[in-house]
Amino acid sequence: MSINGVKGFNEILPADSALWQFIEDTARRVFARYGFSEIRVPIVEKTELFCRSIGDTTDIVEKEMYTFSDKGGTSLTLRPEGTAGVMRALIEHKLYARDSINKLYYMGPMFRHERPQKGRYRQFHQIGAEAVGSAEPVMDAQVLLMVSRLFRELGLDEPRLQINSLGCPDCRPAYREVLVAFLNEREAALCDDCRRRKSTNPLRALDCKVPGCVEATEGAPAMVEHLCSACDEHFGAVQGYLTAADVPFSLNPRMVRGLDYYTRTTFELVTGLLGAQSAVAAGGRYDGLVAQLGGPSAPGIGFALGVERVALLLGDRSFARTPDLFIAVMGEAARSRAFSLMAALQDQGLWVETDCEGKSLKGQMRRADKLGSRYSMVLGENEVVSGAATLKRMIDGQEQSLRLDSETLENLIRQG
RNA sequence: GUGGCCAUGGUGAAGCGGUUAACACAUAUGACUGUGACUCAUACAUUCGAGGGUUCGAUCCCCUCUGGCCACCCCA
Structure with missing residues (x-):
């Protein structure tokens, strides 16, 4: 018997590598136009970094990380996403002191111990970008514009841009109470998961696919209607810029996030063509993250796209070259x-x-x-x-x- | 972590208790001794994911394991 590769860890064979190069080259080319520079960070970080950034109670941290002890006994983890490591590097090297705005991008493998299925693997690849140092809505709009243009240059019009605002530490807790009260009224109609979510992460209930829950939460209060004036103004401005530049988008008040650090603007590029995996790219603002990791209080916004998912959308488009x-x-x-x-x-x-x-x-x-x-x-x-x-x-x-x-x-x- | 479906050559696959394990593509060689594509001929699975069981006999039925796919949860 020969030795097989590890479940969920795949190679990109020569038949596909040209497609991958096309995706990567396109990203580099587009990002450069918006002033983003590449940063290359390790694929292993101290486990604590992910616990503190992504959130201790998220699924990723609770059950999906590849964590091990090195020989010195330090707990290390194969990165499950890219933002935490980039922020750690930014803080460690004080990039914020050299320039008040840092626009960075990265690409590479990420690791999550999940059951593999279409468009989801244990080692998967993301191309991501982070803009740190500006809280202005125009920066949100610039990042959204860039994502939108990236997909256009990839020749994909299918994944559609959806946006939402998750508010900030000033307005989200109040909204959360309103939502929990609403869910409590309809408790009988909710699925078991959503009853549990009511106390852990009530926003998730808005995202539940169980028909009964969809129906029960139909008239649920939306975050966008409970934003504080600062968040409301911010979100309105972002939409204004997008409209001004003719960037197509739609509002999805039920969009939630799996990572704890997101604030205000969040967005996804969604498609119906990938089975259960609808998100091809996703991101949002994370104004508290840098400070939370021990850096200055620098606001940021970023996103990541799943390369395997983009490759699936691009399908069997041929990039084969032939000898002269x-x-x-x-x-x-x-x-x-x-x-x-x-x-x-x-x-x-x-x-x-x-x-x-x-x-x-x-x-x-x-x-x-x-x-x-x-x-x-x-x-x-x-x-x-x-x-x-x-x-x-x-x-x-x-x-x-x-x-x-x-x-x-x-x-x-x-x-x- | 849970559930469903599936495992036959390099690939796509028929066969579902007794076959020489179809067919197609791919590959190699030749017909054409110095010129590809088309055509034709020949070769290409002692063996049907692994192990055990039922049977006179198992690719086919049963069990276990392993692997894959899809879905749930969650996510890019």
């Missing part, structure tokens, strides 16, 4: 001549292939065809002696003879 030239060879002298010719053309940036299996000429031509090579050329004794060869365009079989030197060959290939 395949040189078929016959005989040792020709092989040697072909090798130096190939080297010269590759130095010029062309993708050139040749036979590495000692195949028959027919076998080599078949391989040239299978690789999808644009051109082929046969090098045998005749060509070595005469210094001339025939270049064949594979798509239509058209041939032309030429002198056997790399420059003329390169020119012919480039023009056609």
